[in-house]
Amino acid sequence: MPAALFYWQTGDRMGSKTPLYDSHVRSGARIVDFGGWDMPLHYGSQKEEHHAVRNKAGMFDVSHMTIVDLKGERARDFLRYLVANDVARLKEYGKALYTCMLNEAGGVIDDLIVYYLADDDYRIVVNAATRDKDLAWIRKQAEAFGVSISERAELAMIAVQGPEARKLAAPVIPEQHREAALALKPFFGMAAGDFFVARTGYTGEDGWEILMPAREAPAVWDRLLATGVEPCGLGARDTLRLEAAMNLYGSDMDETISPLESGLGWTVAWEPADRDFIGRAALETEKARTDRRRFVGLLLEDKGVLRNHMKVVVDGIGEGEITSGGFSPTLDRSIALARVPAGDYDSAKVDVRGKLLNVRIVKPPFVRNGKACIDI
Amino acid sequence: MSELPGDLLYTNDHEWLRQEGDGIVVVGITEHAATALGDLVYVELPEVGQDVDAGGEMAVVESVKAASDVYAPIAGSVTEVNEELADDPEKINADPYGDGWIVKMQVAELDESELMSPDAYQKLLDELDD
Numbered sequence: 346m347p348a349a350l351f352y353w354q355t356g357d358r359m360g361s362k363t364p365l366y367d368s369h370v371r372s373g374a375r376i377v378d379f380g381g382w383d384m385p386l387h388y389g390s391q392k393e394e395h396h397a398v399r400n401k402a403g404m405f406d407v408s409h410m411t412i413v414d415l416k417g418e419r420a421r422d423f424l425r426y427l428v429a430n431d432v433a434r435l436k437e438y439g440k441a442l443y444t445c446m447l448n449e450a451g452g453v454i455d456d457l458i459v460y461y462l463a464d465d466d467y468r469i470v471v472n473a474a475t476r477d478k479d480l481a482w483i484r485k486q487a488e489a490f491g492v493s494i495s496e497r498a499e500l501a502m503i504a505v506q507g508p509e510a511r512k513l514a515a516p517v518i519p520e521q522h523r524e525a526a527l528a529l530k531p532f533f534g535m536a537a538g539d540f541f542v543a544r545t546g547y548t549g550e551d552g553w554e555i556l557m558p559a560r561e562a563p564a565v566w567d568r569l570l571a572t573g574v575e576p577c578g579l580g581a582r583d584t585l586r587l588e589a590a591m592n593l594y595g596s597d598m599d600e601t602i603s604p605l606e607s608g609l610g611w612t613v614a615w616e617p618a619d620r621d622f623i624g625r626a627a628l629e630t631e632k633a634r635t636d637r638r639r640f641v642g643l644l645l646e647d648k649g650v651l652r653n654h655m656k657v658v659v660d661g662i663g664e665g666e667i668t669s670g671g672f673s674p675t676l677d678r679s680i681a682l683a684r685v686p687a688g689d690y691d692s693a694k695v696d697v698r699g700k701l702l703n704v705r706i707v708k709p710p711f712v713r714n715g716k717a718c719i720d721i
Numbered sequence: 722m723s724e725l726p727g728d729l730l731y732t733n734d735h736e737w738l739r740q741e742g743d744g745i746v747v748v749g750i751t752e753h754a755a756t757a758l759g760d761l762v763y764v765e766l767p768e769v770g771q772d773v774d775a776g777g778e779m780a781v782v783e784s785v786k787a788a789s790d791v792y793a794p795i796a797g798s799v800t801e802v803n804e805e806l807a808d809d810p811e812k813i814n815a816d817p818y819g820d821g822w823i824v825k826m827q828v829a830e831l832d833e834s835e836l837m838s839p840d841a842y843q844k845l846l847d848e849l850d851d
Contacts, residue, residue, distance in 0.1 A: 391785045392760040580759065580786055648807075650763050650783045672762040672785050679763075698781070698788075 360384075363408035364501045364559040368566045372576050380474030382409040385578040395584050395674045397575035398548050399715045402507035402514070404566070404574045405582050409473040412500050412556065413483070414466070417492035421464050426622055427486055428459065429604060431614035435461035439533045441545055444612050445604045446471075446479070447624030451631060452600040453607065455479050456592060458545060460534045468534075468541070470502075472594050486623070500541075501562035505574060506552035506585075508715060511544075513572045514553055517565045518542060526553070547582065549589025549713045588673050590642060590682060590709030596653060597640075597668040597682055605631055606684060608640035608709065636687050638665065642709035643695065644719060645679040647702040655681075656696040657704070662688045667695065675712045676721060682709065725751075726818050730833060731842035732794050737818060738836065746831065748794060749822045750782065750813065753846055758784040761810040766802040767824065773797060775835075780823055782813065794836065797828035 360383040369376065374385035385406065387394060397403040415424065424432040430444035442459045455475045460468040471479045484494055505514040511527060518526045522537035529535060531551075534543030541556040557565060570576065583593070590608070592598060598607035605613070605628060613628060614620070631637065645651055651670035658664055665685030673680045681704075685693065694701040707719045729737040735754035739747040755761070765781040773779050773793035780791040780802075803822050806812060813821035837845070 386786075387759060390760055392762075584785060648763065649765070650788065652788065672783075674785070 361409070363406055364562045365406040365408060365503075365566055368563050369406065369576070372570070374576075374578060377579070379409070379579055380472075382473060384409060385576070387578040387580045388576050391578065391580035391584070392674045394575055394577035394581035398507045398550055398577060398581065398585055399675055399712070400507070402505060402510040402552070402574045403577035403581065404510075404514075404569050405504040405506070405577050405579075406501075406566075407504050407554070408501040408559070408562065410502060411471045411473060411476045411479065412497040412502070413469050413471065413480070414495045414497060415469065415483075415487075415492050416466050416495075417490065418465055419490040420467055420492050423487055423490035423492045424459060424467060425620055426490075427483065428457070429613045429622055429624060429628070430459075431617075431620060431622075432459055432461065432467070433620075434614065435459070437533070438462065439529070439535045439543075441532045441534055441543060445598075445609060446482070447604070447622075447628070448600060449624060449627065451603040451605075451624040451627030453594070453598045453602060453604060453609075454482055454600060456594050456598070456609070460543065462536075468497075474595060497556075499559055500556045501559045502554060502556045503562065503565060503569070504546055504548075504552065504554045505569060506546045506548040506550045507574075508551060510550070510552035510574070513574050514555065514569060516572065517555070517568050529553075547589075547591055548585040549591070549710060550585075550715065584671055584674055587669050587671055587680065587682070588675055588710065588712035590711060592682075593669055602684075603628060603631055606638045606640060608682070638684050638686060639688075640668075640682065640684055642707040642711060642719070643667070643670075643681040643683050643693070643704040644676075644707050644711075644721075645681075645695070645702060645704050649697050649700075649702055650679045651681040651695055651697070651704070657683050657685050658694045658696065658701060659686055659688065659690055660694075662686050662690065665693075673711060675715075676717055676719075678721065680711050725839045725843055727839050729818065729839065730794075730836040731839065731845075732792075732836060733845070734792055734794075736791065736794055738794050739822075740831065741825075744828050744831075745800065746795070746797070746826050746828055747822050748779075748791070748824045748826060749817055750791060751842075752817045753849075754789075755814050755817045755821070758782065758787060758789055760785050761813050764803075764806040764810045764813070764823065766804075766806065767799050769799055769802060771799045773799065773826070782810070782823075791823060793826070795826075795828050795831060797826035799824055800827050801825040
């Protein structure tokens, strides 16, 4: 890849910068380090950004995420071996699949999205913080399959999310592809000239993730600003995904935890039984166990705020831990995702700085498409 | 960031203190602290009558992203808490030196040399910006 394309990656004591870094600074962003990247935390009010996405439209710079193209005659066979969900389910152009990439022990190396472009052509998007280990793992596993692995670091990515997101963002899609982009069904993507548009996201709202050449990103960002799309930082991204109960790698699951104990059992394709994928044997063993921990939602009944790593106490049964906790601006209550002991119970207590507060066990998600999914 | 109120004293922990006479002082957190925390969503207040040591935990302010202790700037006894923060913690973001006050305390004596003048606190903030 030509070195000039990496102009925004400084590599010195400063973090890496996306092509939109200057746009963020201009909009008054509070910049924080996120996995080695200088990213916007918020532009003034995290809560207002959160509400903008639930009620209208907000945009996130997610250019730090790692985009990788996999090509080759055996690309499909390779992905069927590499990840726990089955890409053979993907039959239509552009269809997306959410999946975990496991180690032999069934632990999660990363979670990712796979877009199907052709039997010999797939695009995947993995997390930024796990980039190096992911690429090393994928390259190592790919050797036997003769699949080419190309990182697309020259692409920027903007997620535009909210009930009005697609309407407001349509003008930034190259004109000859605009109609097709607007017709995309949920969880489909498509090439649009040198852009790529997908009806996916990480907020529980409708919207697009738009990939584009880095040099075009600042102009696209400015046009979206001008149409009234609110710039949103990583803070709102986290509260939105927590309400939508979308897992965060490194918090809700990691290499020591399987998808079965992370609320991601639905992403494991057990059929066909003869498909061999990395981690399958370990997952089969774990699946047979009856003492597997539950992955649940918690709603705080008392005043306070649940936070990551707080202890969950289930009387007479045992203890668990909050994997993601925080405040839900939509519900105006504190909510959490937690890994708790097996058993049939619908309430528990959480140790909040020495006080045991009452929580109700709920089935996630908490919020989808602007509406509460649980009774308050 | 707007100018610091000149009639307050400040601490290293980004709290402010206003003397109301008769040994009563009002305590809150500075605009710098409120901005750094972000939108506040919950405030845990002490009991009225509670005695606190200088530097002891007195309240907790929680934003969308983090929880932070509020320390007693000097020793004293809590005489009043800002009950309105229970329903509207964002008062602290909106008006940190006014409606966003947190606790009133009765103190025996106030040694101003233990605290910072507006000028001294401004200097601290300027250094943080560098």
